[in-house]
Amino acid sequence: MFDFFRRKKAQTPTDAAKPEGAQERYSIEELAAAFPSREAESDTVGNDAAEPRANVDAAVVPAAPATHEIEATRPPEPVAEPVLAGVAEPVPAEVIAAALDVEPVTAAADPDIAAAAPIAPTHAVAEPAAPGKPGWRERLRGSAFARSFSGLFSRHPRLDDDLLDEIETALITADVGVSATTQLVESLRRRMKAREFADATALLAALRADLVAMLTPVAQPLHIDTNAKPFVLLTVGVNGVGKTTTIGKLAKRFKDENRPLMLAAGDTFRAAAVAQLQAWGERNGVPVVAQGQNADAASVAFDALQAAKARGTQVLIADTAGRLHTQQGLMAELGKIKRVLQKLDAAAPHEVLMVIDGTTGQNALSQLRQFHAAVGVTGLVVTKLDGTAKGGVVFALAREFGIPIRYAGIGERPEDLRVFDAEAFVDALLPESLGA
Numbered sequence: 431m432f433d434f435f436r437r438k439k440a441q442t443p444t445d446a447a448k449p450e451g452a453q454e455r456y457s458i459e460e461l462a463a464a465f466p467s468r469e470a471e472s473d474t475v476g477n478d479a480a481e482p483r484a485n486v487d488a489a490v491v492p493a494a495p496a497t498h499e500i501e502a503t504r505p506p507e508p509v510a511e512p513v514l515a516g517v518a519e520p521v522p523a524e525v526i527a528a529a530l531d532v533e534p535v536t537a538a539a540d541p542d543i544a545a546a547a548p549i550a551p552t553h554a555v556a557e558p559a560a561p562g563k564p565g566w567r568e569r570l571r572g573s574a575f576a577r578s579f580s581g582l583f584s585r586h587p588r589l590d591d592d593l594l595d596e597i598e599t600a601l602i603t604a605d606v607g608v609s610a611t612t613q614l615v616e617s618l619r620r621r622m623k624a625r626e627f628a629d630a631t632a633l634l635a636a637l638r639a640d641l642v643a644m645l646t647p648v649a650q651p652l653h654i655d656t657n658a659k660p661f662v663l664l665t666v667g668v669n670g671v672g673k674t675t676t677i678g679k680l681a682k683r684f685k686d687e688n689r690p691l692m693l694a695a696g697d698t699f700r701a702a703a704v705a706q707l708q709a710w711g712e713r714n715g716v717p718v719v720a721q722g723q724n725a726d727a728a729s730v731a732f733d734a735l736q737a738a739k740a741r742g743t744q745v746l747i748a749d750t751a752g753r754l755h756t757q758q759g760l761m762a763e764l765g766k767i768k769r770v771l772q773k774l775d776a777a778a779p780h781e782v783l784m785v786i787d788g789t790t791g792q793n794a795l796s797q798l799r800q801f802h803a804a805v806g807v808t809g810l811v812v813t814k815l816d817g818t819a820k821g822g823v824v825f826a827l828a829r830e831f832g833i834p835i836r837y838a839g840i841g842e843r844p845e846d847l848r849v850f851d852a853e854a855f856v857d858a859l860l861p862e863s864l865g866a
């Protein structure tokens with residue numbers, strides 16, 4: 431029961447505003463978290479990876495079109511046929527419905543019918559944007575960073591120390607962090623004293639160039655090595671940062687690139703996460719390996735990799751449960767997942783993609799530090815840069831760690847996961863007249 435309090439997502443302001451007792455129905459996450467049947471976390475983690483159990487209860491939930499495509503690429507003699515056994519419990523329709531915030535279909539009482547029932551499109555599986563989709567600037571202009579700089583610029587500041595003080599305050603307020611801010615402002619100060627700038631606009635243009643230069647080294651797109659059969663992408667991060675959503679968006683992206691793909695529903699703690707991933711899988715015609723809630727995440731990953739190898743899949747994306755970077759037992763579990771994958775492929779996972787919520791602020795730095803120590807992060811996705819994110823943490827992350835930022839999440843739709851672009855990002859935060 432303690433888990434219910436420890437792992438429950440932070441209340442949103444809307445929740446907090448609700449009068450006590452106003453909640454008539456608990457969400458599926460709350461019910462699942464309140465009554466976990468999972469063994470105590472400390473019992474399941476930190477042990478050396480035991481040989482994962484046979485995958486007798488694993489299931490791949492393929493959507494019809496994907497099955498044909500995957501079948502076509504299957505080698506003549508698969509080394510194992512661990513999936514499609516159909517012995518796993520299907521995720522109940524009401525769980526999927528709860529995850530998607532829709533009414534369950536009536537036929538859901540029959541698991542077979544439920545499995546075949548079409549899933550209504552929702553915000554979680556949003557339609558592609560209409561033509562003329564919004565760009566970076568449109569999505570990021572609400573950020574504290576963009577607001578401070580548009581305010582500063584519209585005042586037509588003079589080229590003096592006050593301007594530098596204002597820039598310093600704007601950068602700190604936008605979560606750029608003290609060390610990155612000091613580096614930027616002191617460099618501008620030196621150049622101002624050396625009379626390098628004709629006016630304030632020239633100084634701001636130099637700031638733009640410095641910001642782009644800070645991000646350029648980490649703007650490294652994810653490269654899928656097609657020789658790795660499959661390329662294993664393990665997603666990690668704290669609770670609610672957008673891991674499962676990001677996997678859905680990546681699935682759509684990879685599917686559009688015609689990459690044979692499989693998903694592993696390794697977030698076995700939050701019941702809705704499995705359903706959420708299966709919904710994404712069905713929508714995009716991508717098979718999903720799942721064992722249901724409370725299964726051993728390492729075992730799900732192992733089964734999925736075995737299945738992906740047998741089917742000649744090009745990319746396997748494994749979800750993991752959100753965990754706080756301060757929960758040492760759960761952090762050790764990530765190491766176990768990695769070791770178990772390496773029993774099948776010494777090079778796996780080929781990418782450990784950490785998803786970071788852009789609204790987190792400077793706390794993102796300690797999150798990354800701990801996750802990197804536990805599992806060796808090789809790439810980042812910074813989500814929720816639309817909304818209330820201040821934007822500046824991206825610079826702090828880049829300066830402190832130099833770990834590639836693969837994607838930026840600037841909205842909830844699939845196409846809102848953008849390949850990280852240093853110039854597009856900086857220009858979205860600064861007044862348009864400064865842009866290149």
Ligand SMILES: Nc1nc2c(ncn2[C@@H]2O[C@H](COP(=O)(O)OP(=O)(O)OP(=O)(O)O)[C@@H](O)[C@H]2O)c(=O)[nH]1
Nearest residue numbers: 669670671672673674675752813814839840841842
């Ligand atoms: N505005 C916005 N919302 C996002 C973005 N990425 C994810 N979200 C939302 O963030 C919320 C949490 O996303 P999930 O994918 O469930 O997060 P998770 O990390 O899998 O959660 P846990 O399983 O609890 O760890 C959902 O409402 C998503 O729609 C983004 O780039 N922008």
